[in-house]
Amino acid sequence: MKYPKLREIKGALISLFTKPYTSKFPFAPHTPYPAFRGKPYYDNEKCMGCTACVNVCPTGALSFKDISVDGITKRILKISWDICIECGQCELNCPTIEGIKLSQEFDISTTEKRKDLHQTIEKEMVLCEHCEKPVAAKDHILWTIKKLGPLYPPNTTLVAFCQQLLSIKTTIKTSKEGFVRQERFRVLCPNCRRKIIFTS
Numbered sequence: 001m002k003y004p005k006l007r008e009i010k011g012a013l014i015s016l017f018t019k020p021y022t023s024k025f026p027f028a029p030h031t032p033y034p035a036f037r038g039k040p041y042y043d044n045e046k047c048m049g050c051t052a053c054v055n056v057c058p059t060g061a062l063s064f065k066d067i068s069v070d071g072i073t074k075r076i077l078k079i080s081w082d083i084c085i086e087c088g089q090c091e092l093n094c095p096t097i098e099g100i101k102l103s104q105e106f107d108i109s110t111t112e113k114r115k116d117l118h119q120t121i122e123k124e125m126v127l128c129e130h131c132e133k134p135v136a137a138k139d140h141i142l143w144t145i146k147k148l149g150p151l152y153p154p155n156t157t158l159v160a161f162c163q164q165l166l167s168i169k170t171t172i173k174t175s176k177e178g179f180v181r182q183e184r185f186r187v188l189c190p191n192c193r194r195k196i197i198f199t200s
């Protein structure tokens with residue numbers, strides 16, 4: 001017969017007089033450790049709609065689509081909590097640092113349908129003045145201008161965007177058939193800017 005080692009007897013005696021290591025969840029609320037990674041949430045104010053988080057999400061729990069309703073184009077960003085593995089890559093790679101944050105929530109048990117386990121936020125989009133396709137979210141352009149500070153003017157799209165904000169009217173001719181040179185001084189998507197530089 002093998003006798004228990006002293007180490008095991010010591011462990012048993014200690015556990016007799018200390019609190020259990022496990023919590024009583026689900027019978028009592030569980031408080032996770034501060035570094036615990038739980039459900040992520042977008043912060044509509046601090047997210048600029050750049051989609052960097054969507055690109056790094058390993059499970060496809062983050063997605064976006066650009067939609068036009070009544071002449072306004074919006075970007076809808078979505079978190080699907082049912083396929084999120086709470087790895088934290090989205091939070092780690094967010095340029096604004098606070099656009100998406102993991103919470104301490106770990107319990108996603110629900111009687112709702114799986115597709116209802118999500119959060120969506122909307123961002124207003126800026127459109128290309130030539131092809132009218134989305135260029136970037138308005139907040140993303142504003143963030144870039146702020147980040148570049150006095151270095152932003154060499155970017156013509158950023159300058160043209162600031163003119164729009166200040167309601168400065170320009171008399172630049174446009175042509176649906178092709179590009180005219182003056183259109184370089186408009187808000188353009190990368191595709192149109194490339195074409196205009198090589199063809200006009």
Ligand code: SF4
Pocket residue numbers: 042046047048049050051052053054077093094095096097098099100
């Ligand atoms: S700002 Fe952050 S949270 Fe918002 S889309 Fe970009 S990476 Fe994602």
Ligand code: SF4
Pocket residue numbers: 040056057058059060061062079083084085086087088089090091
């Ligand atoms: S925590 Fe990981 S899996 Fe969940 S949304 Fe962020 S990047 Fe995707």
